[in-house]
Amino acid sequence: MNGEIIVNVCMGTGGIAAGAEMVMKAFQDEFAAAGLENATVQNRCKLHKVGCRGFCAKDVLVDISVDGEVSTYQFIQEDMVKRLVREHVVGGKPIREWMAGDDYHVFHDNQTKVILHDLGKINPESIDDYIGVEGYTAAKKALMTMTAEEVVNEVKNSGLRGRGGGGFPTGLKWSLCAANEADQRYVICNADEGDPGAFMDRSMVEGNPHAVIEGMIITAYAIGATRGYVYIRAEYPLAVQRLRIALDQARERGFLGEKLFGTSFEFDIKIKLGAGAFVCGEETALIASIEGERGMPRAKPPFPANKGLWGKPTIINNVETLANLPPIINKGAEWFASIGSEKSKGTKVIALTGKIRNTGLIEIPMGMPLKDIIFKIGGGIEGDKLFKAVQTGGPSGGCIPQQFIDLPVDYEGLKSVGSMMGSGGMVVLDETDCMVNIAKFFLTFTQEESCGKCVPCRIGTKRLLEILTRITEGKGKKGDIELLQELAEDVRDSSLCGLGMSAPNPVISTIKYFRHEYEAHINRKKCPAKVCNKLLTFFIRPDQCVGCGMCAKACSVKAISGDLKQPHRIDNALCIKCGSCYDVCKFNAVVKD
Structure with missing residues (x-):
C-alpha cells in the first residue's frame, strides 16, 4: 500500500438497516489489526461514513478508492470486510465478484446530479468535508459581494420553482416577502416529509445537512430574516442528529449567529420536531405547530409571505429547494436555467419505488421522459411483468397509465394528465396491481391524516373511502362510479387546504384511465388483477399440492381439509376469502380466480 486509500461506507438509513454500522465497526477493527490507524499512515488511509448512495437496494454499499480509482462494492456484510481490507486495501487487488455490476452504473450514469452530487462522497458529520466541496462559498459570496435584491433576482432568473409540491417560483415568493415592512422575518425549512414511500428530504438531510443550512442562510439574507426554523419529523432520528451536529459546527465556524462571514448580518436556526402529522406539511398548519398550536391549516390569504410565523412575513421552502440555492449562487442563474425544460428548470430528486428492479433515490433533469426513468434508471419492471401505471406526487397525486410512457416528467407534463410533481415520490405499478385498491390505499392514508377542520375533507374523504371499500368487497352497485366522481370533485373544489384539495386525485385519475376495472368490480364482481380477496374464489390444485398442511x-x-401428504381442498361455503392459504403455500398449489 503506497498511495492514498479512501474507504466510504454508506451510513444512510437504508445502509444502516442493511448492517452498515457492523460493517463500519469491522473496517475499524481490521484497520487497527493491519496497523492502518497508525499516525504514519493515517494521511494515506482514511475511513469515512457517508450518506445515501441512492441505489438503496444494493446496500451495504462500500467505495474503496486507491489513488483516485474507485471500486464500488455491493451487499457488503461484516464478515466480508476482512478480505476487503487484506486483498484490496492492503494488497491493492479489487475483489471483482463483489463489485457492483452494470446495473449500478447505468442507474447512476443516466442521472443529472446537482444536489445529490456530494451525497455518498462526503462525511455528513464533517463541516470540513463540506467546505472541501465548495461548501459555504455561495453564502459567503452572497453576503459579501451581492445585495439582497441581487440574490433574489439571481434566483428569479434561474427559474427555480418550489420543490415541495406546488411549484411556485421561489424568487417571486421571496420578493413578495421582502416587500413587506416588518421588524422581523422568518425562514422555515419544511422537512416534514410524510408521503408514503418518500425519502428524499430525509436522505438529503442525513447525507448533506450543511447544504440545507447554507440554503437557509442565503434565503435569510435575501429576505432580511434573522431567525430560522427547520421543521422536521421526530421519526427521522438520524437526520435530526446529523442536523444538530451540523448546526453546532456552523456556529463554531461563525457561519451562524452574529456577524456572519465578518459582515453585519445576523442569522441563526432552531430545530422544531414534528409529531408526524401529514397535514403539517401544509405551510399554515406547519406554522401553527411551531407556534405551539394544533397543526391545522387556515384559509389563505393572507399567505405566509405576508403574514406567517407569529404574524410576521415568513418564507417556507422545503429541503430540496434550499439545497438548490448554493449551486445557483456559485454557478449562476444561466447555468441552472440551462438544465431541464422550458417552464420547469433544473433537476428533480425522486424516490423511485414500487414494482421496479432498481429502487432508490435519483435525480433527473426536469423533462426526462417517464420511460427513461422506469426502463433506464429503474431497469424495468420487476419479474418482467407488464408496466401498468405510475403514481406520482404521493397520496395527493394521480396514476399515470402506460399510454403516457413518453410523458416528460415536469410540472406541466404531469399536470396535463391529471397528476402532479408533489415532493417527488414515484411508485411504479405493474399488471398485478388493482387500480381500485390503489385508490383505496391512498384514500385510507389521506382520510386518516385529515385534520378534520373542514367538512369537505373530514366527511368527504370518509364517504369516498366507504364507497371504494364497498366496491373492493364485492358490494358495489350501479351509479357508484358516478357518485365517486361527483363527490371527488366536490371535495377537491371546496376543501380548505391542499390535503383535501388533492386527496381525490387518485380516485379521479384511476376512474379516468381504468374505468373498466371499476366496472368489473361492480358489474361482474371480479377483480381483474386478482388482488381484492372478497371478489376471488380460492381452490387447491391437486396436482400441485404435496399435503404439507400449511394452508x-x-x-x-x-375451511381446508385433507390428510397429511395428500391433496387438500377448500370448502368455499366456509371460506372467508382472507387469502392466508395463498400466502403460506410454497408450492403454488393454492390458486385464486
Whole structure:
C-alpha cells in the first residue's frame, strides 16, 4: 500500500438497516489489526461514513478508492470486510465478484446530479468535508459581494420553482416577502416529509445537512430574516442528529449567529420536531405547530409571505429547494436555467419505488421522459411483468397509465394528465396491481391524516373511502362510479387546504384511465388483477399440492381439509376469502380466480 486509500461506507438509513454500522465497526477493527490507524499512515488511509448512495437496494454499499480509482462494492456484510481490507486495501487487488455490476452504473450514469452530487462522497458529520466541496462559498459570496435584491433576482432568473409540491417560483415568493415592512422575518425549512414511500428530504438531510443550512442562510439574507426554523419529523432520528451536529459546527465556524462571514448580518436556526402529522406539511398548519398550536391549516390569504410565523412575513421552502440555492449562487442563474425544460428548470430528486428492479433515490433533469426513468434508471419492471401505471406526487397525486410512457416528467407534463410533481415520490405499478385498491390505499392514508377542520375533507374523504371499500368487497352497485366522481370533485373544489384539495386525485385519475376495472368490480364482481380477496374464489390444485398442511394451519375458519401428504381442498361455503392459504403455500398449489 503506497498511495492514498479512501474507504466510504454508506451510513444512510437504508445502509444502516442493511448492517452498515457492523460493517463500519469491522473496517475499524481490521484497520487497527493491519496497523492502518497508525499516525504514519493515517494521511494515506482514511475511513469515512457517508450518506445515501441512492441505489438503496444494493446496500451495504462500500467505495474503496486507491489513488483516485474507485471500486464500488455491493451487499457488503461484516464478515466480508476482512478480505476487503487484506486483498484490496492492503494488497491493492479489487475483489471483482463483489463489485457492483452494470446495473449500478447505468442507474447512476443516466442521472443529472446537482444536489445529490456530494451525497455518498462526503462525511455528513464533517463541516470540513463540506467546505472541501465548495461548501459555504455561495453564502459567503452572497453576503459579501451581492445585495439582497441581487440574490433574489439571481434566483428569479434561474427559474427555480418550489420543490415541495406546488411549484411556485421561489424568487417571486421571496420578493413578495421582502416587500413587506416588518421588524422581523422568518425562514422555515419544511422537512416534514410524510408521503408514503418518500425519502428524499430525509436522505438529503442525513447525507448533506450543511447544504440545507447554507440554503437557509442565503434565503435569510435575501429576505432580511434573522431567525430560522427547520421543521422536521421526530421519526427521522438520524437526520435530526446529523442536523444538530451540523448546526453546532456552523456556529463554531461563525457561519451562524452574529456577524456572519465578518459582515453585519445576523442569522441563526432552531430545530422544531414534528409529531408526524401529514397535514403539517401544509405551510399554515406547519406554522401553527411551531407556534405551539394544533397543526391545522387556515384559509389563505393572507399567505405566509405576508403574514406567517407569529404574524410576521415568513418564507417556507422545503429541503430540496434550499439545497438548490448554493449551486445557483456559485454557478449562476444561466447555468441552472440551462438544465431541464422550458417552464420547469433544473433537476428533480425522486424516490423511485414500487414494482421496479432498481429502487432508490435519483435525480433527473426536469423533462426526462417517464420511460427513461422506469426502463433506464429503474431497469424495468420487476419479474418482467407488464408496466401498468405510475403514481406520482404521493397520496395527493394521480396514476399515470402506460399510454403516457413518453410523458416528460415536469410540472406541466404531469399536470396535463391529471397528476402532479408533489415532493417527488414515484411508485411504479405493474399488471398485478388493482387500480381500485390503489385508490383505496391512498384514500385510507389521506382520510386518516385529515385534520378534520373542514367538512369537505373530514366527511368527504370518509364517504369516498366507504364507497371504494364497498366496491373492493364485492358490494358495489350501479351509479357508484358516478357518485365517486361527483363527490371527488366536490371535495377537491371546496376543501380548505391542499390535503383535501388533492386527496381525490387518485380516485379521479384511476376512474379516468381504468374505468373498466371499476366496472368489473361492480358489474361482474371480479377483480381483474386478482388482488381484492372478497371478489376471488380460492381452490387447491391437486396436482400441485404435496399435503404439507400449511394452508390448513393458516385457515382460521377450518375451511381446508385433507390428510397429511395428500391433496387438500377448500370448502368455499366456509371460506372467508382472507387469502392466508395463498400466502403460506410454497408450492403454488393454492390458486385464486
